[in-house]
Amino acid sequence: MRVVSGIQPTGNLHLGNYLGAIKNWVAMQDAMAGGDTCLFFLADLHALTQPVVAADMAANTIEMAATLLACGIDPDRSILFNQARVAAHSELAWLLGGTARVGWLNRMTQWKDKAGKNREGQSIGLFTYPVLQAADVLVYQATHVPVGDDQKQHLELARDIAAKFNTDFAVDLFTLPEPYISPAAPRIMSLRDGTAKMSKSDPSDASRINLVDSDDLIAQKLKRAKTDPEPLPDTPAGLENRPEARNLVTIFAALSGRTPADVLREHAGQGFGAFKPVLTDLAVATLAPIRERLTAMLTDRESVGVVLRNGAEKARSLAAPTLLAAQQAIGLQV
Numbered sequence: 001m002r003v004v005s006g007i008q009p010t011g012n013l014h015l016g017n018y019l020g021a022i023k024n025w026v027a028m029q030d031a032m033a034g035g036d037t038c039l040f041f042l043a044d045l046h047a048l049t050q051p052v053v054a055a056d057m058a059a060n061t062i063e064m065a066a067t068l069l070a071c072g073i074d075p076d077r078s079i080l081f082n083q084a085r086v087a088a089h090s091e092l093a094w095l096l097g098g099t100a101r102v103g104w105l106n107r108m109t110q111w112k113d114k115a116g117k118n119r120e121g122q123s124i125g126l127f128t129y130p131v132l133q134a135a136d137v138l139v140y141q142a143t144h145v146p147v148g149d150d151q152k153q154h155l156e157l158a159r160d161i162a163a164k165f166n167t168d169f170a171v172d173l174f175t176l177p178e179p180y181i182s183p184a185a186p187r188i189m190s191l192r193d194g195t196a197k198m199s200k201s202d203p204s205d206a207s208r209i210n211l212v213d214s215d216d217l218i219a220q221k222l223k224r225a226k227t228d229p230e231p232l233p234d235t236p237a238g239l240e241n242r243p244e245a246r247n248l249v250t251i252f253a254a255l256s257g258r259t260p261a262d263v264l265r266e267h268a269g270q271g272f273g274a275f276k277p278v279l280t281d282l283a284v285a286t287l288a289p290i291r292e293r294l295t296a297m298l299t300d301r302e303s304v305g306v307v308l309r310n311g312a313e314k315a316r317s318l319a320a321p322t323l324l325a326a327q328q329a330i331g332l333q334v
């Protein structure tokens with residue numbers, strides 16, 4: 001098993017990232033057997049598709065790396081690095097640019113959402129973003145890619161690119177990666193709108209719980225989280241057309257490692273006035289220790305930098321043979 005996944009080092013890690021992806025990274029790392037490798041990276045090159053403040057780039061990368069370490073990524077067992085330090089990602093992305101089709105990229109919902117009506121004014125990087133993402137996983141022959149549900153389409157594209165490359169150049173080079181989407185928390189929604197995903201780019205900080213939020217702030221955000229006046233139903237079917245209620249039950253279930261059905265069996269009939277304080281205790285119990293580890297880690301940023309540089313060196317040696325094989329398949333090695 002070869003596990004590969006990435007996260008953009010922009011803004012703070014939020015509960016959606018944690019429950020939808022990072023918790024699974026740690027679980028997969030902890031379940032590794034001999035011969036398995038996990039690679040996790042800060043997608044700093046992908047972050048260039050948004051406006052860049054050069055002075056903040058390095059600090060953001062170190063802070064996100066420290067957050068992953070605080071969440072349980074162990075650099076003795078997993079390879080943790082930043083994408084920009086492993087040139088093979090960019091080199092393979094260019095080679096795959098000959099394989100990927102404009103029509104495929106035009107269908108990406110993230111591109112359509114982010115570009116809106118102003119496609120002509122977007123950076124080329126925002127459009128070709130999923131090709132770099134394909135290179136990120138294909139360069140390591142990833143078998144499993146733990147992500148939230150919003151990345152599924154990008155992973156399907158990576159499979160299409162891999163299959164077309166293998167066919168076009170008559171090679172059996174790229175492994176087709178499987179997205180691994182957490183069944184417990186495929187998609188965590190905004191606390192202000194149960195139909196929009198919890199996101200770093202939402203202008204309202206009240207829409208998300210950040211991993212750095214204090215206990216009081218977590219309590220305040222959950223107290224103000226949008227709900228409806230009905231009590232909790234006794235089965236998940238009763239959450240239909242109640243997106244905010246469903247979201248809080250999903251968060252409760254994912255935090256407590258139980259199914260929504262179990263949570264509802266226990267809390268059926270309760271109003272949100274009673275449910276929210278229990279949810280708050282649960283969120284604080286999970287997040288406070290992460291926040292404390294993160295604060296301690298940020299007192300020694302240089303050590304985090306060393307972890308990333310060591311990780312990049314290991315990643316470079318794992319990526320090299322696949323990049324070489326791709327160049328050979330195309331006839332670029334003279």
Ligand code: TYM
Pocket residue numbers: 004005006007008009016017018019020021022043046132133136137145146147148149150151185186187188189197198199
């Ligand atoms: P990013 O940085 O937006 O998010 C990191 C991870 O968090 C998941 N996620 C969520 N899961 C559930 N509910 C939510 N509200 C939520 N918000 C975010 C994302 O699905 C993701 O798994 N393009 C990627 C980064 C990337 C990548 C890769 C991922 C670059 N190369 C290669 C996997 C493999 C991104 O922007 O994720």
